[in-house]
Amino acid sequence: MKFHKEGYTSLALVVLLFFLLSAIAHYYDGGAGVKWLIYILCAVLLLVVLFLFRSPSRLLKPNDNVLLSPADGKIVAMEEVEEANQDRRLKVSILTSPLDVHSYRSPLSGEVVSFQQTSGNPSRLILVAKDSSRIAMNIASASVPGSTSYYIKEKQSIKQGEELAFLRFGGRLDLFLPPTALANVKVGDQVAAGTTVLAKLTS
Structure with a gap:
């Protein structure tokens, strides 16, 4: 530890x-x-x-065929939504409580194509995997100034499991899965960043 x-x-x-x-x-x-x-x-x-x-140290086993959970916490919601580009995507929401580990990690290996950090909530992050799978993440932290630290920037290459941010008081993460993803979790499941397989990617 x-x-x-x-x-x-x-x-x-x-x-x-x-x-x-x-x-x-x-x-x-x-x-x-x-x-x-x-x-x-x-x-x-x-x-x-x-x-x-x-x-805690996490034994990460990079796998381009799966999406790993980006956060520790509980799956509190799963629903199909329509993104701005009219794609139908499955939104998976993870609630990180003050008792959970507060590090947020990348669910895949790829590139940060867009990162919008706002003074309010949430901040929005878009990642693209090597196979062009596009994943959007909304990170909503506690409304305390300076409570969230980010370690990324646009056009940055990232590895699966690499730390993206640290939320001092926990928060909520909404992950918008690509159409090729098959969910491997359900509402109520406890997940761990960098180890729990959140979804499997299909061709």
Whole structure:
């Protein structure tokens, strides 16, 4: 289990808080009870930070014939929708709770052909696989400024399982599957980014 780089600031703040409170307690001679309260409080905060910013190692096996789940969470909706180009596509919605791992990964190997990051929600991302399969993703994060970090740009080549973004408080991802995709999940399923096969691509 690794610690995600996005958590370094939060970790530093917890350490700083510990030393600050310890110094105040020592200066005012708060006694053993106050010091133990500080230790317990900071230990709890430390455990929360380590949990929220955990980054488990995933044994990725790239496969151009499948789409891997881009996020950890629960499948909350699946429905056919009509995209702007009038294509009928299956929309798969994944809800990432604050208790899930918050890294979002690429479901396929290919290229980022479009990336629209907005100040509001959601941000829209379009990926194209090597076989020209087109996938659109809408990422809606918690409405907290600076809560989402993206690691991609347009025209960038990406590998299946490569990290696309980190959502500090979780969020919702809508994935629009290409017409050649056959869903391998159902509503209510728990999925893991980079390991769960979300759909199989057919020719």
